[in-house]
Amino acid sequence: MARDISRRLSSLKTRRRGTDRVGRIAMDAAADVLAKRYITERYEELADGKPYTRYALGAMQEVDPEYTRIGIREANRVGNQLDKNLKALGIAVTFRLQGSVPCNIHIRGVSDVDLLTLRTEFCTTEPGAGTYGTSTFQPVAALRELRKHAEAILRDAFPKADLDTSGAKAIAISGGSLQRPIDVVPSHWHDTADYQRTYLEDDRGVKILENKKGVTLLNMPFRHIKLVTERDFRALSGLKKAIRLCKHVKNDAAEEGRQIDYSSFDIASTLWHADMGRFAAGYNNELLILSEAQRFLDELYHNTDKAKTLFVPDGSRRVFDNDDKIAAMKLLSFELDDLAKEVAYEQRSYAKILYENNWQELNKILKDSPYQL
Structure with missing residues (x-):
């Protein structure tokens, strides 16, 4: 199926505005999202007559911070209900966010927010690293108990919401009175050797219940967020812009019938190894961020080793x-x-004839065509 830039621009706009997911949020929140759909964003005012350029620039930008704030607020609201009702059952929990939203690499105005629901009566440690007493809790059984109670609490606390309990790792809740979809993730702390040395939460692991297989899976979500954010700082925000760009491109390719099974985590992890100096140059010319993302993935394409x-x-x-x-x-x-290629062709009309596969010249055109939001 051919790439349709008009459709992509439309999808970019609805994705960023959240109008593609109004059916998954509260009616008043949906009305607010729909009311804002006519607001013009800065990228829409640039590159007149150059739709590919406009798409590339828009796809890099962070979601409106107000949309992000609402998502975090709604996650806290769900957490408050769980905390209150689980305490009444004698189950102690704490909450953290993981994933694209706290890392600020989400691409949707109405994003699912991952709410880690951590049972705190016990934790696990790395073999030979810990000095903690042996817990009487069996982690899988304890998290299955947590999940069972969490499902019942969410059903009672948000009776008009849609509750999806079919997922192996998360309980998904949306609609009703909720202004954003929330994924509740039953889990517990895992104290790594690094954490026992530093006591920094970035070094602390989380074990997540995989309910269908009856196992727990180790994640290091806070370290991932910290490392991506630190490298993005070196890249003058260029790394996260490249990640968002690639996520939008992946989504639009799928809508056109070209499925790309490449997770957000793996996209971020791949681009983390790109040239941060080249991304940083995008501070004054954001097309250089596209140029470096293209160059690095092309390098990996030709060098799978x-x-x-x-x-x-x-x-x-x-x-x-x-x-x-x-x-x-x-x-x-x-x-x-x-x-x-299409962005470069928009900057110099002769490029399609002279430089179709000459990446040295195409990237020079992108370098010499500064756009900055």
């Missing part, structure tokens, strides 16, 4: 730990190639 050496930021696994992920990366690379 290098791709297979890359680790996720927290070092817990390789980014491309199976061939399906390599294939997905290559599909996204194709998409960025196409977008970067």
Whole structure:
């Protein structure tokens, strides 16, 4: 299926505004989202007559901070209900956010917010690293109990909401009185050796219940957010802009019939290894962020041995730990190639004839065409 830039611009706008998900939020919140759909964003005023350029610029930008604030507020609201009612049952919990929203790499005005619901009567430690007493709790059983009670509490506290309990890791709740969809994730603390040395929460692990398999899975969400954010600071915000760009491109390719099975986590982990100096140059010319994202994915496309050496930021696994992920990366690379070419052609009409596959010249055109939001 051909790429349709008019449709992509429309999808970009509805995704950022949240109008694509008004059916999953409270009626008053939906009315507010719909009322704002006619507000013009800065990127929409740039690159007149150059739709590919406008799309690339818009896809990099963060979601309106007010939309993000509402998502975090609603997650806290759900957490308050769980905290109150679980305490009444003698179950102690605490809450944290994980995922794209706290990392500020989400691309939707109405984003699902991941709410870690951590049972705190016990934690696990790395073998040989901990000095804690042995817990009488069985983690899987304890988290299954937590999940069972959380489902009942959410059903009672938000009776008009849609509650989806089919997921292996999260209880998804949306609609009713909720202004954003929330994913409640039963979990508990895992004190790594690093955490026992530093007592920094960034070094603390989380074990999440995989309910269908009856196991717990170790995540390091706070370390991931910290490392991506630190590197983005070095890149003068260019890293997170590149991540958002790639996520939008992936979504639009899927809507056009080209599914790319490349998770947000793996996209962020891949671009974390790109050239931060080149991303930083995008501070004054945001098309250079597109240029570097395209260049780096193209490099990995042609050097899969290098791709297979890359680790996720927290070092817990390789980014491309199976061939399906390599294939997905290559599909996204194709998409960025196409977008970067079309943007360059818009800047210099002769480029399509003279430089169709000459990336040195195409990237020079992007470098010499400054746009800044």
